Every structure is written in structure tokens, then in C-alpha cells.
Amino acid sequence: MASRVGLLLAPSSSLALNPPRPRLPYPLLSHHLGRPTYRRIASSAPLRSPLWWPRQAPSLFAARAMSGSAGSPPYAAELAAAKKAVALAARLCQTVQQEILQSDIQSKADKSPVTVADYGSQVLVSLVLNMEVTSGSFSMVAEEDSEDLRKDSAEEILEHITDLVNETLAEDGSYNITLSKEGILSAIDTGKSEGGPSGRHWVLDPIDGTKGFLRGGQYAIALALLDEGKVVLGVLGCPNLPLTSISNLNGSSSGDQTGALFSATIGCGAEVESLEGSPPQKISVCTIDNPVNASFFESYEGAHTMHDLTGSIAEKLGVQAPPVRIDSQAKYGALARGDGAIYLRFPHKGYKEKVWDHAAGAIVVTEAGGVVTDASGNDLDFSKGRFLDVDTGIIATNKQLMPSLLKSVQEAIKEKSQAPSPL
Numbered sequence: 001m002a003s004r005v006g007l008l009l010a011p012s013s014s015l016a017l018n019p020p021r022p023r024l025p026y027p028l029l030s031h032h033l034g035r036p037t038y039r040r041i042a043s044s045a046p047l048r049s050p051l052w053w054p055r056q057a058p059s060l061f062a063a064r065a066m067s068g069s070a071g072s073p074p075y076a077a078e079l080a081a082a083k084k085a086v087a088l089a090a091r092l093c094q095t096v097q098q099e100i101l102q103s104d105i106q107s108k109a110d111k112s113p114v115t116v117a118d119y120g121s122q123v124l125v126s127l128v129l130n131m132e133v134t135s136g137s138f139s140m141v142a143e144e145d146s147e148d149l150r151k152d153s154a155e156e157i158l159e160h161i162t163d164l165v166n167e168t169l170a171e172d173g174s175y176n177i178t179l180s181k182e183g184i185l186s187a188i189d190t191g192k193s194e195g196g197p198s199g200r201h202w203v204l205d206p207i208d209g210t211k212g213f214l215r216g217g218q219y220a221i222a223l224a225l226l227d228e229g230k231v232v233l234g235v236l237g238c239p240n241l242p243l244t245s246i247s248n249l250n251g252s253s254s255g256d257q258t259g260a261l262f263s264a265t266i267g268c269g270a271e272v273e274s275l276e277g278s279p280p281q282k283i284s285v286c287t288i289d290n291p292v293n294a295s296f297f298e299s300y301e302g303a304h305t306m307h308d309l310t311g312s313i314a315e316k317l318g319v320q321a322p323p324v325r326i327d328s329q330a331k332y333g334a335l336a337r338g339d340g341a342i343y344l345r346f347p348h349k350g351y352k353e354k355v356w357d358h359a360a361g362a363i364v365v366t367e368a369g370g371v372v373t374d375a376s377g378n379d380l381d382f383s384k385g386r387f388l389d390v391d392t393g394i395i396a397t398n399k400q401l402m403p404s405l406l407k408s409v410q411e412a413i414k415e416k417s418q419a420p421s422p423l
Helices: 076-098 116-132 152-172 181-191 210-215 307-317 330-336 359-367 402-418
Strands: 105-107 113-115 140-142 200-208 220-227 230-242 258-265 270-274 281-283 296-299 324-326 342-345 370-374 394-398
Touching (some): 076 116, 076 152, 076 200, 076 220, 076 230, 076 258, 113 116, 113 210, 116 181, 116 220, 152 181, 200 359, 220 359, 230 330, 258 330, 258 359, 270 330, 307 342, 307 402, 324 330, 359 370
Parallel strands (some): 296 324, 296 342
Antiparallel strands (some): 105 113, 200 220, 230 258, 258 270, 342 394
């Protein structure tokens, strides 16, 4: 597998991990639980631990601190697990992006492309969270389900996903398990939760910005945690985003190191580090207070936002710089570290925003000192299930610019609604 990957995540320092409990919601190892869902990893070397324990080996991020332990920040264990899960999923996604095959693209009912990386990413995140987070029942609201993969026509794709997931797990070395095809399908379906205002729910977009992923552009693995209806932590893995800043207007790298991992916990601020595991650095939104000096992010795809409306808003504000158009929640990460001043998202009429498209990105921006609201200035409410109930669109900026931005947004929307319809 390593020969097929241009950029792999380097392991961090070796840390002994406590053996997790086998609490996966899908069938476990046949040799211990009598359910033939997993196979042994083919190897002549003896296993150094029971099959459901992680090896005492280097891994991307250590995760097994107990939640709420004395002296630790809130949600410390959950954040560590989330970072580990996202980093591992990013490893698989980088592999797939470099060798996209036409057969790897699956069409869903909504006509958006789904790659083997979408499914593989969701499997790995589900696996890591179940292995690493010890408290409470597991609930995940995620984009993908296994329905299309259970069709006879998807057998080859399912086999490819299974191989990619198992190769990624073997190369990481944290867990001595191998998933069968049925195990893959079951892991994908752990994301069928409806979420809601009670309890804890993980929220996952396994690849946000699928079209950007297919183009070789920006995408993100976006993972957040809801606790009693509130987003309390978020992690954004952006494998193609420069670690330092976006240096030109198309959102591409200037040659600096690429691969950024953004994270935030409620009340603790936001950070960025490399996907290779560099020391985290605190980040904050820009302090621009004059819209003339502001630049703004919007979706690359015209189908995802009304570019005419965002152009009108920018004109009313007096923004002179052209829009920076990049895919995915990478925009939230770039905004949170001050690469730009404003993010505008105004989907076409009839589109319903999903919670996984904004939960992780929104908390990264707000913990970096920014503000994220809908077009009426209301905070985003992630407690309503799988969809957001928002007015018209979503805007994000710093606290200095928000009043004038909100005024311009509402004026532009009013003008658009009063304009005569084209024949």
C-alpha cells in the first residue's frame, strides 16, 4: 500500500495504549466471540496481544484518556479519539485520491458521486470511535449508508473498500483486526442515527467536498460531537490544504506543507496541526473591521451556492477582492485561522442543509473567535436531527464585520426576492 501513496501520515512518538473494550456495534472477532465477521491478519509473525486489543505500537494520535478525568480539559478523550479517527480516515482518502478509477465512483439517488473513500472513511471513523471512547452508548449521524453497496452490482466496489480499510488498519498498527465485507457494511450502518436534542451523537461527513476530491482539489473529513443538542467538539482533516495559509485565489498550495488538522473543543479555543502530527498551534479569525480589506470564501461548485447573490452581497459590503472558491468545510478551517474574513453559503431553493456539512466547521470557527449564523442572524441549531432549519443561507465572519455583513445579506436577499423572474 505504501508504494501507492504519495503522502502518508508519519507516526507520532510511541505511546502505550490501554487495551480498549470490544464494544463495536457490529460483529466482532470470530476466535473470541464466535462470530465469523473478522479474519486474522495474514502474517507469520505472532500477535503481541489479544485480537481486539491495539498493538503497543506507534500510532497517529494517542486517545485512551478517560473523559472528564481530573485536570484534563473537557471532552479530552473524545477529542483525542476524534483526531485519531480523522487522521486515519485521511490516510485512506489520500490513497484513493491518487489512484481514482472510474469503477470507484458510485452514483447515489441524489446524483452526487460517492467514492470508495466515502465509505472507507466512514468505516474507519466508526471503528476508531468505538474502540477508543469508553463511556456511554454509541450514536453517529453520518452521510453514508450501505444500501447501494449491498446490491450485486457493487460487489467489486465493496471488495475494494474492504481491502483499502484493512490495508490502512494494518499499516497503522493500532488494532489487530481485519474486517470482512459484512463487517464493512455493518460499520457503515452505524451512521444511521437520527441525532436529536438528547444524549451524545457523533456527526460525520466522511468526505465533505466529494466533487473537489474527484477533481484532486480540496476536501475534508469532518467529525463533530453533539452533547444534549450542542456541538461540543469538532475536527476537520483537510489533506490538501496548506498547513500555513492559502496563498492565492484558487485555494491551492504555494508549495508549503499540505495536510491540516483543525480541532476545537467548546470553551477551549481552536487549533491546527499537520496531519503528520506536529505540535498544535492556537488559531484565531482575522481582525479586519473594514469590508474593503476583506476577502470571502464561497463554494467552488455553482450548484452549491448562488454566486450571483454572494456577488451582490460583496458589492454592497464594498469588498474589492474576488471570491476565494474552494470545496468543502476546508473553508471553515481557512476562515478560522484568518486566511479570509467572510464565508458565504446560499444554496439554491429547495436545498436542505445537513448537520454534517457544518457541525465540525462551525465550532472550529466560533472557538477561533468567529461567528456563524443563518441569514437572519440566528445561531445554527444542530439538535433537530439530520437537517438544519436555517433561513436562506449560512454566513460566517469575525465579530467586527458581522453587523455590516448581516445588513448587506438581508438587503441582497430582499432585492433578489423582488426582482422579476426571468422568462
